[in-house]
Amino acid sequence: MCMRRVISAALLAAALNAGxxxxxxxxxxxxxxxxxxxxxxxxxxxxxxxxxxGSGTAAQGAAVFAQKCEACHGREGxxxxxxxxxxxxxxxxxxxxxxxxxxxxxxPYATTVxxxxxxxxxxxxxxxLTADExxxxxxxxxxxxxxxxxxxxxxxxxxxxxxxxxxDGFISAYPAKH
Amino acid sequence: xxxxxxxxxSREPEIAAGNGLLxxxxxxxxxxxxxxxxxxxxxxxxxxxxxxxxDPWSLEPGIIIPAYGTPSRFEGKVVRTLTNPKGTPRxxxxxxxxxxxxxxxxxxxxxFVVSRSGxxxxxxxxxxxxxxxxxxxxxxxxxxALARYPxxxxxxxxxxxxxxxxxxxxxxxxxxxxxxHGMLSCSEWTGVRLSTLLEETGIDxxxxxxxxxxxxxxxxxxxxPLAKAxxxxxxxxxxNGERIAPSQGYPMRLLAPGYExxxxxxxxxxxxxIEAPVMAMNETREYTxxxxxxxxxxxxxxxEVKSFITSPSPGLTLQGPGYYEISGLAxxxxxxxxxxxxxxxxxxxxxxxxxxxxxxxxxLTRFRMPWRWDGQPxxxxxxxxxxxxxxQPTRAELLAxxxxxxxxxxxxxxxxxxxxxxxxxxxxSKGEAKHVYA
Numbered sequence: 001m002c003m004r005r006v007i008s009a010a011l012l013a014a015a016l017n018a019g020x021x022x023x024x025x026x027x028x029x030x031x032x033x034x035x036x037x038x039x040x041x042x043x044x045x046x047x048x049x050x051x052x053x054g055s056g057t058a059a060q061g062a063a064v065f066a067q068k069c070e071a072c073h074g075r076e077g078x079x080x081x082x083x084x085x086x087x088x089x090x091x092x093x094x095x096x097x098x099x100x101x102x103x104x105x106x107x108p109y110a111t112t113v114x115x116x117x118x119x120x121x122x123x124x125x126x127x128x129l130t131a132d133e134x135x136x137x138x139x140x141x142x143x144x145x146x147x148x149x150x151x152x153x154x155x156x157x158x159x160x161x162x163x164x165x166x167x168d169g170f171i172s173a174y175p176a177k178h
Numbered sequence: 179x180x181x182x183x184x185x186x187x188s189r190e191p192e193i194a195a196g197n198g199l200l201x202x203x204x205x206x207x208x209x210x211x212x213x214x215x216x217x218x219x220x221x222x223x224x225x226x227x228x229x230x231x232x233d234p235w236s237l238e239p240g241i242i243i244p245a246y247g248t249p250s251r252f253e254g255k256v257v258r259t260l261t262n263p264k265g266t267p268r269x270x271x272x273x274x275x276x277x278x279x280x281x282x283x284x285x286x287x288x289x290f291v292v293s294r295s296g297x298x299x300x301x302x303x304x305x306x307x308x309x310x311x312x313x314x315x316x317x318x319x320x321x322x323a324l325a326r327y328p329x330x331x332x333x334x335x336x337x338x339x340x341x342x343x344x345x346x347x348x349x350x351x352x353x354x355x356x357x358x359h360g361m362l363s364c365s366e367w368t369g370v371r372l373s374t375l376l377e378e379t380g381i382d383x384x385x386x387x388x389x390x391x392x393x394x395x396x397x398x399x400x401x402x403p404l405a406k407a408x409x410x411x412x413x414x415x416x417x418n419g420e421r422i423a424p425s426q427g428y429p430m431r432l433l434a435p436g437y438e439x440x441x442x443x444x445x446x447x448x449x450x451x452i453e454a455p456v457m458a459m460n461e462t463r464e465y466t467x468x469x470x471x472x473x474x475x476x477x478x479x480x481x482e483v484k485s486f487i488t489s490p491s492p493g494l495t496l497q498g499p500g501y502y503e504i505s506g507l508a509x510x511x512x513x514x515x516x517x518x519x520x521x522x523x524x525x526x527x528x529x530x531x532x533x534x535x536x537x538x539x540x541x542l543t544r545f546r547m548p549w550r551w552d553g554q555p556x557x558x559x560x561x562x563x564x565x566x567x568x569x570q571p572t573r574a575e576l577l578a579x580x581x582x583x584x585x586x587x588x589x590x591x592x593x594x595x596x597x598x599x600x601x602x603x604x605x606x607s608k609g610e611a612k613h614v615y616a
Contacts, residue, residue, distance in 0.1 A: 026326045029309070029317030029378050037310055042397060043389055043450055046457045072267050081268060092472035096346060097585045097593030099468055106474075109457045116459040119397040123267040123295060126395045170466065174403060174477035 044115040048160025051114065055155045056136025058143035064133045065140050068122045077144045082123070086144040092169070104145025108170055110162035114138045114154075135159070191548060194529030197522035197556045200548040202532035205503075258288055259356055261590050269294050271338075271590070272425070273360025276488045276507065282534070282542040283333070284363035286423040290439075292338055292361065293425070294396035298445055302429040305393065307413065311450035314380025321429050324415060327370040332412070332435065333541045335509050337362040337481045339438035339465045339595040345573070346594035349586045350602075350613045354492040357589050358601065358613065362509075364542035365426075367433050368416035372407045372449070385451035389458075390432045393447035400441045401455035402434060403479070410435050413446065436480045436511030436540040438595070440465055467595055470581040480511030483570050484598040485518055485545065485562035496609030499553035504531075508543045510564035517563040518545040524557035524602065524616035525572065531560070539565075556605045557616045573599040573615055 034041070044050040065077070077085030088100030103113055118134050120126050129137070139154040147162060148154070191204035249256065256278045262270035272291040274284055284290075291297075302321045310316035338361035344351035351358065381404075388407055391399040402411070414422060414433040422428045427444030434441045440460055455461060455477070467475040485508035490496055504522075508515045514537050519528040531545035545560065562570045571579075576599040587593050602616040 024328050025374055025378060026323075027378055028323035028326060029315075029319050029375065030323075032308065032310070032316050032318050034310060034316060037308055037316065037448075040308060040448055041310070041450070042391070043311075043399070043452070043456055045452070045454065081266060092468065093470060095470045095581050095584055096468045097583055097587050097591070101463065101468070106463060108462055112457050112459055112462055115456070119399070120294065120395075120459075126295070126397065169472065170462070170474050170476040172477045173467075173475045174479055 042115065042119045044111050044118075046109040046111050046160070048111055048156055051111065051156035051159060052131045053156065054131030054135050055153050056132050056134070056139050057153055058136070058139040058148065058150050060132075061136035061138070061140025061143075064129070064137050068125075068129065068133075069137065072123060077141060085141050086146075089165075092166075102145070103141055104147060104165060106166050106169070108164055108167050110138065110142060110147075110159050110164055113141055114159055191550075195521065195523070196527035197554075198550040198552055199504075199520060199522050199527075199529040200550060202530055202547060204548045205532045205546055256288070258290070259360065265296060270296070271361065273356050274363050275356045276359060276362075276486075277355040277491045277494055279488070280505065280544070282364055282507070282544050283418060284365060286365070286417050286420065286426065289363040289365065289417075289423065289426055290336075290338065290341075290361045291425045292340075292439065293394070293444075294398055295394055297424050298394045299424070300393060300428060300445060305429050305447065307430060307446060307449070309375055309379050309449045309451075311388070311452055312382035312385035313376070313451055314382065317375075317379050319375065321415070324370050324413060324430070327374060329368055329370055329415075330412065331366055331368040331416075332410075333364065333366045333538050334433060334435045335362060335364040335481075335540060335542050336433075336439050336442050337509075337511075339440055339478070339481070340592040341439075341481075342484070342486075342597040342601075343592045343594055344587075344589045345597045345599055345601065346580070346583050347586045348583045350615050351586070351589045352492075353589045353613060355486065355488055359486050361439070362507075362542075364509075365417045366419065367412065367414040368419075369412045369414035369430070369433065372411040372413055372432075373409075375413065376407060376451075381451065384453055387452050387455055389448075389450045389452055389456055390441070390443040390446060391448040391450075392427070392443050392445040394445045398440075398443060398460060399456070399458045400443060400460055401452070401458065402432075402437070402441055404451065406434055406437065406479075407449075436513075438465060438479065438481055438511075441479070465595055467580075478596050481509075482596060482598040483510035483512065483515070483562050483564040483568040484508070485515075485560040485570060486601045487520070487558050487560050487603060490558065490605060490609075490611050491603055492611045492613060494611060496551060496605060496611075498609065499551050502549045502551055504547040504549045504558060504560075506531075506545055506560050508533075508545055508560070508562040509541065510562070510566070510568060511540060512564050512566040512568055513539045514565045515543040515545075515562055516565045518543075519561045520545070520547040521559045521561075522549060522556045525559055525600070528561070551605070551609075553607060553609075555607055557614065558603045558605065558611075559600050559616065561600050571599050573602075575599070 072082035074080035191200040258272035341361035487506035534544040604614040
């Protein structure tokens with residue numbers, strides 16, 4: 001970690017001190033404000049930063065899911081032309097090709113569920129769901145996995161606080177595999 | 179007389195390894211003379227040619243030159259294979275037919291594609307690239323503006339993290355080069371260094387990573403280390419001299435040389451400097467390497483050193499014993515290829531292949547090896563080394579690290595990413611090639 005900081009600091013210094021490139025640049029970027037970029041900035045960190053206002057429960061999400069998601073993900077998320085959204089518990093040690101990786105047994109952060117639904121789903125109408133609908137659908141998928149209850153309310157605060165079962169299942173190979 | 183004999187003898191290619199591999203120096207323009215008949219009695223020259231007739235295309239003018247050229251109608255089989263030709267709501271892949279190509283540059287129309295939600299129809303006049311987050315001044319760039327920046331060109335491969343996944347199978351997948359290794363392509367990319375644009379926006383010292391996001395309907399996003407932005411990442415605008423193909427990200431993509439394909443975000447619309455990865459779906463659920471202890475490697479950024487033989491290979495049947503050139507591709511996300519060894523006896527003996535120059539960092543390198551096939555069964559393999567000291571693992575070495583596959587999934591499945599073991603093609607006595615484990 002310390003070494004990584006040293007390396008990126010050195011690269012940063014090298015790039016910023018390059019000088020000549022700066023002089024060669026036409027400097028045609030148009031300044032904008034973060035507010036101007038609000039509709040584009042879909043980024044949500046695992047700490048929940050970037051989650052919009054809104055709320056929803058699994059009970060509410062069941063209706064959204066049936067209408068918008070079930071055609072591909074199957075009844076109650078049981079899978080179809082798109083992935084099954086729960087299960088696979090205990091299969092990760094069966095190894096690649098056998099293990100079933102789902103939101104419940106593999107995804108490390110609930111914020112990723114919200115983020116992925118918001119940016120990419122439903123497949124044929126992405127970005128059509130309201131924030132409340134996304135919170136509700138996120139809650140429904142988490143409930144299908146037994147991670148939260150039917151009436152737990154998902155909000156910007158609570159999504160980031162959900163402890164996913166496989167939260168500690170990943171090892172970073174960057175900057176180097178050990 | 180003695181001199182001539184001696185010279186002839188000196189032009190006989192030396193055997194470099196078992197089963198007929200010849201010294202690579204035989205390829206260096208000296209021609210090859212087989213002094214003695216090979217064991218099966220193959221002659222040194224082909225059968226006598228028929229007298230030549232004048233062909234019809236020599237007797238009338240050809241067609242009018244088209245404004246944009248396409249390959250000969252006789253090359254209709256040289257196409258990508260499609261996993262989702264009807265546009266079902268799921269990811270679609272198109273694979274490059276390496277067994278039907280030679281050289282190192284992939285034509286844009288044959289470049290492999292992975293798309294989550296089709297190919298967007300982007301109006302370049304409306305498209306914008308935003309750079310924001312932990313910068314001093316967030317900025318938006320038009321395509322016209324980027325065209326005025328200092329540009330660089332580099333030849334660089336792009337490989338899907340899931341390329342060669344069929345090698346993680348209990349039984350050898352009965353598939354060809356295209357199915358196994360076709361999610362790899364190489365182009366000349368031209369564009370603006372990301373570091374040039376970051377000098378303009380300024381960088382907040384807190385920034386350690388950046389997020390790249392596409393304008394496609396899936397709005398695919400990945401986190402990359404900021405060090406890559408300051409090293410060799412590029413906003414690519416041109417591919418092989420023309421504007422980037424729609425399936426490759428028109429009008430612009432991120433090029434992160436050597437990093438897994440998914441990080442080379444297409445249809446790039448936004449870069450945000452951040453402190454830590456956002457843990458996107460494509461860096462948690464996807465592109466992570468599950469281990470048998472249930473843990474998974476994440477942020478497996480560079481593609482490892484790899485090589486495979488494109489000719490002969492499944493579907494390309496040898497036409498009788500005699501001289502052939504074994505040819506293939508080698509590459510590494512860590513730099514230049516330093517050496518490729520080839521075996522014709524399943525790895526018992528090896529000979530060094532000739533590397534076709536220029537050998538470029540993070541680009542495909544073509545290797546060639548002269549071979550005198552005696553008509554008997556043979557097992558062809560290639561193995562590559564890069565300048566950083568990495569060695570392509572044998573299958574046994576790779577599985578010792580990753581674990582033994584317990585199933586034989588569909589050839590279109592992705593049980594494992596970053597698969598770079600030695601690939602083996604068995605040639606039978608009919609000259610047919612087949613994927614085997616050796």
